[in-house]
Amino acid sequence: MTIRFAIFASGSGSNAEALYQATVEGQLRGEIVGVFSDKEDAYVLERAKKWGVPAAQLSPKAYASKADYEQAVLDQLRIWQVDFLVLAGYMRLIGPILLSAFPNKIVNIHPSLLPAFPGKDAIGQALAYGVQITGVTVHLVDAGMDTGPILAQRAVEVQGTREQTETFIHAAEHELYKEALDQLWNEERIK
Template sequence: MRVAVLLSGRGSNFQAIHEAIARGELPAQIVCVISNRPDAAGLQRARDYGYAAHAIDHKLFASRAAHETEVLRVLDEARPDFIALAGYMRLLGAEFIARWRNRIVNIHPSLLPAFPGVDAQAQAVAYGVKVSGCTVHLVDEQLDAGPILVQRAVPVHEDDDASTLAARILSQEHAAYVEALRSLATRAWRVEGRRVVFS
């Protein structure tokens, strides 16, 4: 399975995917890494590992569509089977998503559909839930709403704040992302309505 990674920050989930491939736990190949932020630590990490790493700064484009056209051009050259969003802090346009329907994977630090959007961990603490976690899902046109691939639960402790909960969730994110990609690579699957059915 050929995977393109899109990231905007430190790329810890990208690191987890890279390490799982290196250990032989994920039958995949990272064919390119793209960031909308030239200074992203994850982009330098990708270069250090020898991956094709592309900085496509969204600030240099007149519109979201123009930026996504360039991202799509790079993806077309790399020919991935799936796109893994690993802390990519840009909403994708409808045309982009339609072109890669059911082939874009994202991870979110909550048990969706609870607490979509930014600051999910702070939302969970403020709401007073006893359990949170992470969700790996296919991307559709709605924010953090596509069909779910994998979820992992994490307890919320009485003394948690957003940062302590985020750290505990992050350790599960890495395993969940690898599990989801491995299932997509090795098992037959289909989307039925909102459900991803593996067989």
């Protein structure tokens, strides 16, 4: 059974690109069946076009409520016949409609060693606090802000400038995400 997944991203999509490459190279056994963004100008939509993967963009502001927005997103996911949602720089909290439609099947990556530095600008938070070690966490999504069960973590040493540290963190993200997803999906296939 091949896991069919949709990538959710709000920006450039460097993690999405790494996941796509991992599927092409056979390092991640799954199929990207769609790319979704809440931002009209998100570069990840261009990446999806280049890959030949269906993409959709919906603006939350176009809907009367978060529930209406999530229902429209869910309608698109049903068309794509998605098994898992993979958040890769998606900057919105997932609400009850998607959480109930995909119980324990929404995965996120966060640039810190959770529970430290949840939320926006985790790298900036870590640097402001003065830590010498930060890292990356892959976790299941729940109703909280970066509070779901942790699947995998990797430590990253703070080195040089913020930009240099970000480069090391992104490299760790690109490796850890595909490894954690492949392990999760292998366990899912065994069930």
